[in-house]
Amino acid sequence: MKIQIEDLEFEKMIEQHAIETQIISIGAQINKEYEDRLPVVIGVLNGSFMFLADLVKHVTIPCQIAFIKLSSYHGAVNSSRKITEDLELKVDIKNRDVILIEDIVDTGNTLRYIVDKLKTMNPSSIMACSLLYKPQAMEHVIPELKHIGFEIENKFVVGYGLDYKELGRNLKDIYQLVN
Numbered sequence: 001m002k003i004q005i006e007d008l009e010f011e012k013m014i015e016q017h018a019i020e021t022q023i024i025s026i027g028a029q030i031n032k033e034y035e036d037r038l039p040v041v042i043g044v045l046n047g048s049f050m051f052l053a054d055l056v057k058h059v060t061i062p063c064q065i066a067f068i069k070l071s072s073y074h075g076a077v078n079s080s081r082k083i084t085e086d087l088e089l090k091v092d093i094k095n096r097d098v099i100l101i102e103d104i105v106d107t108g109n110t111l112r113y114i115v116d117k118l119k120t121m122n123p124s125s126i127m128a129c130s131l132l133y134k135p136q137a138m139e140h141v142i143p144e145l146k147h148i149g150f151e152i153e154n155k156f157v158v159g160y161g162l163d164y165k166e167l168g169r170n171l172k173d174i175y176q177l178v179n
Protein backbone atom coordinates (compact mmCIF):
# COMPACT_ATOMS: atom_id res chain seq x y z
CA MET A 1 0.00 0.00 0.00
CA LYS A 2 1.29 3.46 -0.92
CA ILE A 3 0.67 6.70 0.93
CA GLN A 4 1.38 10.34 0.14
CA ILE A 5 2.87 12.71 2.72
CA GLU A 6 3.20 16.24 1.42
CA ASP A 7 5.34 15.99 -1.76
CA LEU A 8 6.63 12.44 -1.17
CA GLU A 9 5.26 8.95 -1.80
CA PHE A 10 5.93 6.10 0.63
CA GLU A 11 5.29 2.34 0.52
CA LYS A 12 4.73 -0.03 3.43
CA MET A 13 7.94 -1.67 4.63
CA ILE A 14 7.39 -3.10 8.13
CA GLU A 15 3.98 -4.21 9.40
CA GLN A 16 2.77 -3.46 12.90
CA HIS A 17 2.74 -7.14 13.91
CA ALA A 18 6.41 -7.57 12.92
CA ILE A 19 7.30 -4.52 15.04
CA GLU A 20 5.43 -6.02 17.97
CA THR A 21 7.25 -9.34 17.67
CA GLN A 22 10.62 -7.56 17.82
CA ILE A 23 9.50 -5.43 20.75
CA ILE A 24 8.44 -8.49 22.75
CA SER A 25 11.85 -10.03 22.13
CA ILE A 26 13.77 -6.87 23.13
CA GLY A 27 11.58 -6.51 26.25
CA ALA A 28 12.35 -10.10 27.28
CA GLN A 29 16.10 -9.48 26.88
CA ILE A 30 15.91 -6.32 28.99
CA ASN A 31 14.02 -8.22 31.71
CA LYS A 32 16.82 -10.79 31.80
CA GLU A 33 19.73 -8.36 31.59
CA TYR A 34 18.39 -5.92 34.20
CA GLU A 35 16.92 -8.40 36.69
CA ASP A 36 17.43 -7.10 40.26
CA ARG A 37 18.42 -3.66 38.93
CA LEU A 38 16.39 -0.49 38.61
CA PRO A 39 17.24 1.03 35.23
CA VAL A 40 16.28 4.48 33.99
CA VAL A 41 14.73 4.15 30.55
CA ILE A 42 15.39 7.36 28.59
CA GLY A 43 13.43 8.05 25.43
CA VAL A 44 14.87 10.36 22.79
CA LEU A 45 11.99 12.55 21.65
CA ASN A 46 10.17 12.99 19.39
CA GLY A 47 10.72 9.86 17.34
CA SER A 48 10.96 7.25 20.11
CA PHE A 49 7.65 7.97 21.84
CA MET A 50 5.70 5.09 20.28
CA PHE A 51 8.53 2.55 20.47
CA LEU A 52 9.19 3.40 24.11
CA ALA A 53 5.50 3.23 25.05
CA ASP A 54 5.09 -0.21 23.46
CA LEU A 55 8.44 -1.54 24.69
CA VAL A 56 7.96 -0.68 28.36
CA LYS A 57 4.67 -2.61 28.37
CA HIS A 58 6.88 -5.70 27.97
CA VAL A 59 9.42 -4.61 30.59
CA THR A 60 8.23 -6.35 33.73
CA ILE A 61 11.12 -5.41 36.03
CA PRO A 62 10.82 -2.08 37.94
CA CYS A 63 12.14 0.86 35.91
CA GLN A 64 11.97 4.63 35.77
CA ILE A 65 11.15 6.52 32.57
CA ALA A 66 12.51 9.88 31.44
CA PHE A 67 12.93 11.81 28.20
CA ILE A 68 15.32 14.07 26.39
CA LYS A 69 14.46 15.92 23.22
CA LEU A 70 16.87 16.40 20.36
CA SER A 71 16.46 17.16 16.70
CA SER A 72 18.74 16.79 13.71
CA TYR A 73 16.65 16.34 10.56
CA HIS A 74 14.65 19.58 10.66
CA GLY A 75 12.08 18.47 8.09
CA ALA A 76 14.44 17.21 5.39
CA VAL A 77 15.11 13.63 4.30
CA ASN A 78 18.84 13.82 5.07
CA SER A 79 20.47 14.38 8.43
CA SER A 80 21.39 18.05 8.91
CA ARG A 81 24.26 16.97 11.22
CA LYS A 82 23.50 19.89 13.47
CA ILE A 83 21.99 18.61 16.70
CA THR A 84 19.62 20.86 18.60
CA GLU A 85 18.84 20.09 22.24
CA ASP A 86 15.24 21.07 22.92
CA LEU A 87 14.62 19.45 26.32
CA GLU A 88 17.24 18.51 28.90
CA LEU A 89 17.24 15.34 30.96
CA LYS A 90 15.54 16.01 34.29
CA VAL A 91 16.67 12.96 36.29
CA ASP A 92 19.95 12.35 38.09
CA ILE A 93 21.56 9.32 36.42
CA LYS A 94 24.70 9.22 38.60
CA ASN A 95 25.44 5.55 39.44
CA ARG A 96 22.32 4.44 37.55
CA ASP A 97 21.88 1.93 34.74
CA VAL A 98 20.61 3.81 31.72
CA ILE A 99 18.66 2.26 28.84
CA LEU A 100 18.50 4.71 25.96
CA ILE A 101 15.61 4.32 23.52
CA GLU A 102 16.04 5.62 19.96
CA ASP A 103 13.65 5.37 17.01
CA ILE A 104 16.39 5.08 14.40
CA VAL A 105 20.16 5.20 14.14
CA ASP A 106 21.12 6.65 10.77
CA THR A 107 24.58 8.31 10.71
CA GLY A 108 24.89 7.65 14.45
CA ASN A 109 25.72 11.33 15.12
CA THR A 110 22.76 11.79 17.45
CA LEU A 111 23.39 8.62 19.43
CA ARG A 112 27.12 9.45 19.70
CA TYR A 113 26.18 12.93 20.98
CA ILE A 114 23.75 11.58 23.59
CA VAL A 115 26.00 8.77 24.82
CA ASP A 116 28.91 11.21 25.23
CA LYS A 117 26.71 13.67 27.06
CA LEU A 118 25.19 11.05 29.40
CA LYS A 119 28.66 9.69 30.20
CA THR A 120 29.59 13.08 31.71
CA MET A 121 26.76 12.48 34.24
CA ASN A 122 28.54 9.37 35.55
CA PRO A 123 25.94 6.61 35.15
CA SER A 124 26.94 3.02 36.11
CA SER A 125 26.15 1.84 32.59
CA ILE A 126 24.57 2.96 29.32
CA MET A 127 22.91 0.61 26.86
CA ALA A 128 21.10 1.81 23.75
CA CYS A 129 18.15 0.17 21.93
CA SER A 130 17.03 1.39 18.54
CA LEU A 131 13.99 0.15 16.66
CA LEU A 132 15.66 0.82 13.31
CA TYR A 133 19.28 0.90 12.18
CA LYS A 134 20.73 1.88 8.79
CA PRO A 135 24.13 0.14 8.74
CA GLN A 136 25.12 1.68 5.39
CA ALA A 137 24.69 5.21 6.77
CA MET A 138 26.46 4.62 10.09
CA GLU A 139 29.58 6.74 10.60
CA HIS A 140 30.51 5.75 14.17
CA VAL A 141 31.40 2.74 16.26
CA ILE A 142 29.03 2.83 19.22
CA PRO A 143 29.46 -0.23 21.45
CA GLU A 144 26.57 0.93 23.67
CA LEU A 145 24.12 0.12 20.83
CA LYS A 146 23.11 -3.42 21.84
CA HIS A 147 19.51 -4.01 20.76
CA ILE A 148 18.21 -3.31 17.27
CA GLY A 149 14.69 -4.11 16.06
CA PHE A 150 15.39 -4.01 12.32
CA GLU A 151 18.39 -3.31 10.10
CA ILE A 152 17.09 -1.40 7.09
CA GLU A 153 18.37 -0.06 3.78
CA ASN A 154 19.68 3.48 3.60
CA LYS A 155 16.26 4.89 2.66
CA PHE A 156 14.15 7.53 4.36
CA VAL A 157 11.31 6.05 6.44
CA VAL A 158 8.22 7.32 8.26
CA GLY A 159 5.63 5.95 10.65
CA TYR A 160 5.59 4.45 14.14
CA GLY A 161 6.99 7.67 15.62
CA LEU A 162 9.14 8.71 12.67
CA ASP A 163 8.15 11.77 10.66
CA TYR A 164 8.49 13.63 7.41
CA LYS A 165 7.93 17.35 8.04
CA GLU A 166 6.35 16.36 11.39
CA LEU A 167 3.77 14.17 9.63
CA GLY A 168 3.38 10.41 9.70
CA ARG A 169 4.41 9.81 13.32
CA ASN A 170 0.96 8.36 14.11
CA LEU A 171 1.11 5.60 11.46
CA LYS A 172 1.02 2.07 12.95
CA ASP A 173 3.34 0.60 10.32
CA ILE A 174 6.67 1.80 8.92
CA TYR A 175 6.84 3.12 5.34
CA GLN A 176 9.84 3.77 3.10
CA LEU A 177 10.30 6.45 0.48
CA VAL A 178 9.45 5.40 -3.08
CA ASN A 179 12.20 6.58 -5.45
Ligand code: IMP
Nearest residue numbers: 047079105106107108109110156157162
Ligand atom coordinates in the same frame (compact mmCIF):
# COMPACT_ATOMS: atom_id res chain seq x y z
P1 IMP B 1 21.46 10.26 12.98
O1 IMP B 1 22.01 11.30 13.92
O2 IMP B 1 21.90 10.53 11.56
O3 IMP B 1 21.74 8.84 13.42
O4 IMP B 1 19.90 10.44 12.94
C1 IMP B 1 19.16 10.30 14.07
C2 IMP B 1 17.83 11.02 14.01
O5 IMP B 1 17.48 11.51 12.70
C3 IMP B 1 16.76 10.06 14.39
O6 IMP B 1 16.55 10.00 15.78
C4 IMP B 1 15.55 10.58 13.63
O7 IMP B 1 14.90 11.58 14.39
C5 IMP B 1 16.14 11.21 12.39
N1 IMP B 1 16.11 10.24 11.27
C6 IMP B 1 17.14 9.50 10.77
N2 IMP B 1 16.74 8.73 9.75
C7 IMP B 1 15.41 9.00 9.58
C8 IMP B 1 14.42 8.49 8.65
O8 IMP B 1 14.66 7.66 7.77
N3 IMP B 1 13.17 8.99 8.83
C9 IMP B 1 12.83 9.92 9.77
N4 IMP B 1 13.73 10.41 10.64
C10 IMP B 1 15.01 9.95 10.54
